[in-house]
Amino acid sequence: MSQHPQQIASIIAIHQDRPGALLPMLHAIQDATGFIPPESIAQIASALNLSSAEVHGVISFYHYFRISAPAPHQIQICCAEACQSMGADRLMQHATAVNSTDFSVHPVYCLGLCANSPAMMIDEQLHARVTTEKFAKLISGLRSAS
Amino acid sequence: MSFTIFVPADSAALALGADDVASAIRDEAARRNITVTLVRNGSRGMLWLEPMIEVQTAKGRLAYGPVEAADVTTLFDADFISGGAHPLCLGLTEELAYLKNQQRLTFARVGITDPLSLEDYLAHDGYKGLRSALTMKPAAIVQQVTESGLRGRGGAAFPTGIKWQTVLKAEASQKYIVCNADEGDSGTFADRMLMEGDPFTLIEGMTIAALAVGATQGYLYVRSEYPHAIRVLNKAILLARAAGYLGEDILNSGKTFELEVRKAAGAYVCGEETAMLESIEGRRGIVRAKPPLPAIEGLFGQPTVINNVISLASVPVILDKGAAYYKDYGMGRSRGTLPFQLAGNIKQGGLIEKAFGVTLRELLYDYGGGSYTGRAIKAVQVGGPLGAYLPESQWDTPMDYEAYTALWAVLGHGGIVAHDDTADMAKLARYAMEFCAIESCGKCTPCRIGAVRGVEVMDKIIAGQTAQLTLLEDLCDTMLHGSMCAMGGMTPYPVLSALKHFPQDFRQPLPNPLPKGEGTIALSPSGGKLDKGESLCESHINQNAGEQHA
Structure with missing residues (x-):
């Protein structure tokens, strides 16, 4: 299913000689294709003289990396203490109750907007002081866009 | 016009x-x-x-x-x-x-200048510290930093000059400067604000560190949750290089320093310095055993200075205005200023750079104006998710590393999260364990298994099985003394402080839930916070050493 084998090969070639190449390489692949196709793992491993198990181990260790195609939009809701003190739990419950194929909702532990909680990020767009009304408005924007 | x-x-x-x-x-x-x-x-x-x-x-x-x-x-x-x-x-x-009413030394330019205008930076005293450093011998630069009294702002509060001295003395063909910008603590945003608002200060601080210890390559490890900071830093590095402030032959000095941003990937534990090194090297962020210290064997096995963003960004002003100028601020062994971050349920949240010695009450009320909701403030967590919850009776203690240690609390990276009287402290204690279970690197048993057991025990306590409180204390004791780094070793801080100060929320009042010797033993002389990575394990080692001496 890998629709990007050539693209991935060129990304590997760009990064493979850097010191500590694996994370920059994984970031570049995920930025380009939206995720790290499982069938690219052997290719990455071979370029870096690692075992596939090692590469898989790194991918699965970090919350940021994923190995399947994501929903069109990623919503990250901060669930850490500062946002909890301003009702992040309610926002998270509200958000996960909305069923949609347009986006998926994930918890994140701190977006650095702790003085303007609760906070969330849609793709790379940050939003602060998010009420359930503001959330509804933001996701209706996503739906009309996609 | x-x-x-x-x-x-x-x-x-x-x-x-x-x-x-x-x-x-x-x-x-x-x-x-x-x-x-x-x-x-x-x-x-x-x-x-x-x-x-x-x-x-x-x-x-x-x-x-x-x-x-x-x-x-x-x-x-x-x-x-x-x-x-x-x-x-x-x-x-x-x-x-x-x-x-603030004392802005590190944040002197933030909000004033255009972050990506080198001209603006130079017009506001930028690169004066580097120019001064270029006239000095490495040992003299290290001496200035040591004399300033600067301690690691990531939370561990290890003296920056001593760390640099170790790297300076180490013999190696390659040395590194690593900036820990994995600011993962809830309630903290000083690193982010500085990287977005005055990136050249950080670049200048890292360049001075490189001159001081003889390093030629630097890495900035920045969280993936900070896309704007990453963009600004990358642009600033290009501008600095184009103008001769980075790269080969910096300002015709014959010195070389290259700098690169490395994007993290969402693991909180990578704020622990050795886990961060593993991550930069391309592996899972698993904590390394110490010794060897990273100053001796760090990145790629070479001597490495690892400092937090705020520590490095405080160096230019020290080199420009002198160690005495910086040291004049503060109290006791906590010299200079700390950018406090007022967050959570607070009316006027923000960044307040003040000399050590200010009190929590001043910050919460004189600056913060009380809670956002208008209700009474019940508990304040200082120093991130691994910091203690402080009840009102402790809000008048001057904010200084040692004074907080005596309270069995930590200043950490200066993050302050207020909770109003609707907060359920048992729920927050459970969350502390849950967070540790999610973010543990898994290398040591007390953290990996302790956190999971902690969530289970907290669930039983919340369900009314108060006999489990004894088990919770035992578990915390094991985590506190048996964990390899601050992740497991400091998760008991929020848990036990919540239990001690808010026993009603755990259904049953307990007379003394803190470990034996509380109040007499320096549990963490330097305080600590995992994600700024200035030697949390050092802090933990000191902690054990402190107990042996006691």
Whole structure:
């Protein structure tokens, strides 16, 4: 299913000689294709003289990396203490109750907007002081866009 | 006539619509045939007023906020570009009490300059520290930093000069400077604000560190949750290199220093310095055993200086104005200033850079104005998710590393999260364990299994099985003394402090839930916070050493 084998090969070639190449390489692949196709793992491993198990181990260790195609939009809701003190739990419950194929909702532990909680990020767009009304408005924007 | 308008591009301002405000200003100015120069500055740190825009007037910069795009027409109607009256006008920025009463050394330029204008940076004393360092021998630079009393601002508070001295003395063909910008603690945003608002200061600080220890390569390890900071840093590095401040032959000195941003990937434990090194090297972020210390065998096995963003960004002012100038601020062994971050359920949250010695009550009420909800503040967590919860009886203690240690609390990276009286402390204690279970690297048993057991035990306590409290204390004791780093070793801080100070929330009052010797033993002499990574394990080692001496 890998629709990007050539693209991935060129990304590997760009990064493979850097010191500590694996994370920059994984970031570049995920930025380009939206995720790290499982069938690219052997290719990455071979370029870096690692075992596939090692590469898989790194991918699965970090919350940021994923190995399947994501929903069109990623919503990250901060669930850490500062946002909890301003009702992040309610926002998270509200958000996960909305069923949609347009986006998926994930918890994140701190977006650095702790003085303007609760906070969330849609793709790379940050939003602060998010009420359930503001959330509804933001996701209706996503739906009309996609 | 051209008018200069400042609209912050800090993440907090962007999250509240600053880009919309900026484009509304451009459109409205074009409609009215007015020439305006828009500067996208960093934030002044009065975050409840964001987006806070400023206009340059003859008397100084005038602030308006919080501004929404819909306010722009009425602002132009009121001739705000010439300082006209408007309900959103806050007065001269420099005269606002929140800002005026601060002591901004590290954040001197943040919010004032254009973060990506090297010209602006130089016009505001930028690169004076580096120019001074270039005239000095490495040992003399290290001496200045040691004499300033600067301690690691990531939380472990290890003396920066001593760390540099170790790396300077180490013999190696390659040494590294690593900046830990994995600011993962809830309630902290000082690193982010500095990287977005004054990136050249950090680059300058790292360059001085490189000159001091003889390093030629630096890495900035920045969280993936900070995309704006990463963009700004990458642009700033290119600008600095193009102008001869980075790369080969820095300012014709014959010295080389290359710098590269490495994007993290969402693992909190990578804020622990050895886990961070593993991550930069391309592996899972698993904590390394120490010794060897990273100063001796760090990145790729070479001597490495690892410092937090704020530590490194405090170096230029020390080299420019001298160690004595910096050391004059503060109290006891806590010298200089700390950028406190006021967050959570607070009316006026933001960044307050003050000398050590200020009290929590001053910050919460004189600056913060009390809770956002208007209810009583019940508990305040200082120092991130691994920091203790402080009840009101402790809010008058001066904020200093040692004074907080005596309270069995930590200053950490200066993050302060307020909770109002609706907070359930048992739930927050459970969350502390849950967070540790999610983020543990898994290398040591007390952390990996202890955190999971901690969640189970907390669930039983919340369900009314108060006999489990004894088990919780035993478990915390094991985590505290048996964990390899601060992740497991400090998770008991929020848990046990919540239990000690708010026993009613755990259903049953307990006389003394803290470990034996509380109040007499320096559990963590330097305080600690995992994600800023200045030697948390060092802190833990010191902690054990402290107990042996006691």
